[in-house]
Amino acid sequence: MGILKNIFGKGSQKRTAAVNRNTKETRISLNLNLDGEGKSKINTGIGFLDHMLELCAFWGHFDLDINAQGDLKVDIHHTNEDVGIVLGQAFKKALGEKTGIKRIGSASAPMEGVTASVTIDISGRPSCKLSMAQPGGAAVVPQMNEGYELKYAEHFFEALAQQLGANINIKIDNPSQDLHATLEPVFKALGLALDQATQIDPRRKGIPSTKGVID
Numbered sequence: 041m042g043i044l045k046n047i048f049g050k051g052s053q054k055r056t057a058a059v060n061r062n063t064k065e066t067r068i069s070l071n072l073n074l075d076g077e078g079k080s081k082i083n084t085g086i087g088f089l090d091h092m093l094e095l096c097a098f099w100g101h102f103d104l105d106i107n108a109q110g111d112l113k114v115d116i117h118h119t120n121e122d123v124g125i126v127l128g129q130a131f132k133k134a135l136g137e138k139t140g141i142k143r144i145g146s147a148s149a150p151m152e153g154v155t156a157s158v159t160i161d162i163s164g165r166p167s168c169k170l171s172m173a174q175p176g177g178a179a180v181v182p183q184m185n186e187g188y189e190l191k192y193a194e195h196f197f198e199a200l201a202q203q204l205g206a207n208i209n210i211k212i213d214n215p216s217q218d219l220h221a222t223l224e225p226v227f228k229a230l231g232l233a234l235d236q237a238t239q240i241d242p243r244r245k246g247i248p249s250t251k252g253v254i255d
Contacts, residue, residue, distance in 0.1 A: 055238075057133035061126050065118040066110040072130040074238055076103030084108040084123050086116050088188040088220075089196070092227040093123075099149075100231030102238075116187060117195070124196040128203025135238060138162065143248040145236030149228035153214050156225035158233045161207040164255035168201040170194050170210040182219040193223055197230075205255060206237075 055074040062068075080097040082090045085108060097104040106127075110119030135141065146159040170193075174180050182190050201208045210230075215222045247254055 055134045055136070057130040059126050059130045059133065061122065061129075063122070066108060066122040068106070068108040068110075068122055068126045070107075070123075070126045070130050071103075071105040072127075072134055073103040074131075074134050076101060078102065080104040080106075082106045084119055085110060085112050086120060086188065088186045089116075089120060089123065089192075092193075092223060093127075095224060096227040096231040096234075098231065099228045100235040102231075102235070116192065120188075120192045121195045121199045124199030125203050128200040128206075131200075131204045131234070131238070135162070137247060138254050139247055140240045140242075140244045141248055142237055142239050142241045142244070143254075145233035145238075147229045147232030147236065149225040149232065151221050151225040151228075152216065154216050154221050154225055155213045156222075156229045157211045157213070158226065158229040159209045160230075160233045160237050162204065162237050162254065163207055163249075164205045165207060166202045166205050168194075168198045168208045168210075170197060170212070172212045172215045174214060180215050180217060182215060182222045183217050185219040188219065190219065190222070193226070 057072045060069045078098040078101045080094045080103065082093050082104065084090055084106060093104065093106065106123065108119055108123055112119060144161045148155055148157040197208060197210065210226055212222060212226065
C-alpha cells in the first residue's frame, strides 16, 4: 500500500491549504487536503450546496472542511460565489508550483437519465463553460431546489475556475427538471476530474507545461 501511495502522490509531501476570507458580505474558513480520504465537514448555510460539495469531496478523495457565514437574509448569491472563490484559492495554494501533476482530468457520472461530463485543465488560463444537450433540441430548465438555481451553480463553477486558474468545461446530457438529479452528477464528475488532474504522474519530473511554468 505504501508503494502505491508514493506512486500516486498519496503519503508523500503533504498538499494541504488553509484559506480564510472575510468581507462585508461573507466570512469563510476552508481547509483542504488534496491527498485525503474524501471526508468532509461543510456548513455554508446553503444546504443544497453543502450536499453537492460533500459529493465532490467524496468522489475526489480530498478532505474538505468549510465553515461559511454570509448575508443569506439578502440572497445566497454572495455566499455561494465566495465559497467557489475560496475553494479555488485553496486548490491553487495546495498545488504549489504544480510540479508533477497530471494537470488534465476528465470524468463522467450519471444519475437517472442524466449524464454529466467534466473536463478540467489546470493550465493557468481560467475559463468555464457549462452547456446542456437535450435529445430533439427541446429546452429543459431545471427547477429551483430549496432556493438554489442552475445559475448559482454556474457562478460557483466560474469562481472556482478563475481562482484555481483552470479551464473547466461541463456538459450535461439529457438534463432533468429536477435540479438535484441534474447537478449531482456534475459535482461527482467534478470531484473525479479534479482527483485525476491533481494526481502526481511518476513519469512527469517537472511542471506539466512546455513553457515550464503554470501561472
